[in-house]
Amino acid sequence: GGIAGLSAAWRLRKRGFTDFVLLEMNAQPGGNARWGENEITAYPWAAHYVPVPGPKAEYVRELFEDLGVLKNGQWEERYLAYAPQERLFLYGRWQEGIEPAVGLTPKDRDQFQRIENLFSEFRKSGSFTVPVELGLSSKFQDLDRISFSDWLRQQGFDSRLLHWYINYACRDDYGALASDTSAWAGIHYFSSRESEEKGPLTWPEGNGWITRRLLERVGENIRTTQMVHRITQTRRGASLFAGEMEFQAEFVIFAAPTFLAPYLLENFPRLRDFVYSPWLTANLTLDRYPESRGAEPSWDTVFLDSPALGYVDAMHQSLRTHVDRTVWTFYWALAEGAPAQNRQVLLERDWAYWKEAILHDLERVHSDIRQCVSRIDIMRMGHAMIRPAVGAIFSEERRRLSRLSGRILFSNSDLSGISIFEEAQYHGVEAAQKVLRQLHG
Ligand SMILES: Cc1cc2nc3c(=O)[nH]c(=O)nc-3n(C[C@H](O)[C@H](O)[C@H](O)COP(=O)(O)OP(=O)(O)OC[C@H]3O[C@@H](n4cnc5c(N)ncnc54)[C@H](O)[C@@H]3O)c2cc1C
Known part of the structure; x- marks a missing residue:
């Protein structure tokens, strides 16, 4: 039920094939493109933008035409990030953009x-x-x-x-x-992208907006809170076991992260080349904007030398003339050290620890942040995204799985070695097309 699975479902239904189910373990589909909502605004839980797709991303362009994001070759203005987009805090002051432009030597x-x-x-x-x-x-x-x-x-x-x-x-x-x-x-x-492209495309709930639109199209095929725990091959396809349920399928599109395959599929070899980065995200509800030392609020804010990655303002795309309350999505990749150890750290430390760490980071720049925040929700993601470690891109193991044909097909974005929306969508659509070719020739 992440973007890869939803995209496979989108392609199947678009080609008139409806005899399938999409099994999602969580109550809410979307995976890394999930969103939340409160009385102020919708907000992302992870993915929050898509760069304006280039000419090779044909499936993404097709999807965005379906969703009204691309109309007659023009990108819908209200989905392009408004200015000011990005700001960086460095040496006690703000600059526009994230590439440092202040204090540079020749x-x-x-x-x-x-x-x-x-x-x-x-x-x-x-x-x-x-x-x-x-x-x-x-x-x-x-x-x-x-x-x-x-x-x-x-x-x-x-x-x-x-x-x-x-x-x-x-x-x-x-x-x-x-x-x-x-x-x-x-x-x-x-x-990989032209530098003068406009964009990116973004929405208050981030890529959750795309998930929502896909759910409108494929929702009736989805079964949520169905965690697949075993897949066995049969003569005519496969049996899938989710909770107490058993499903018989002619084809399986495995859209969950690929590292799960050896745990779910019988006799599946151990994987060597799939390494995942752990992440933490938090949504902070703000009853007012904190002191920003004179800078205008931006869509994306970053601090030089912070261990975290900054925050995105969910109200930035709002058309309202006066905005006082908002939600900030705070991003933190636990990049330093071994992923397995950092997953352990994520698990062991509780909400109070992470809340303090986040506020401590923010108050270096926004000294009154504690008076502005009324609520902090935190998400810990152990295997959040594939890491393109040395050797991962040309890995034979990875490329073999992405080229498989047959009854069980893989489609998670991790097959690309990099985790972005376009890769998830590409592998989802490709897997669906392989199934359709086998069904209809
Ligand atoms: C913090 C963060 C920020 C990101 N920001 C961006 C961004 O701004 N732009 C961008 O393009 N990309 C971003 N990404 C990358 C993002 O991973 C991809 O864009 C994309 O959403 C991945 O989709 P996917 O379907 O490949 O994988 P996932 O989103 O991981 O989906 C896998 C799905 O499988 C389900 N599942 C797992 N196991 C089972 C099981 N046993 N049974 C049933 N269901 C199961 C999961 O619940 C999930 O819904 C971000 C990622 C993270 C972690």
């Missing part, structure tokens, strides 16, 4: 320019695409054999601000430090 400036030139060359190569699968070329396989931080060192990049920015990007998109990220994936982050 060496920093030179390195930011030089790396942008390199990214631009990679972009022109056409190999760093979204979806990943459509551009992947062995020409750049060596980049998957070293970490992004080693690549930076090899290229002579040693600016502290550049390293902070690169690490911020890796933590934000991959939940990992640059030293734990494949250089190929790091370069992909910066080289």
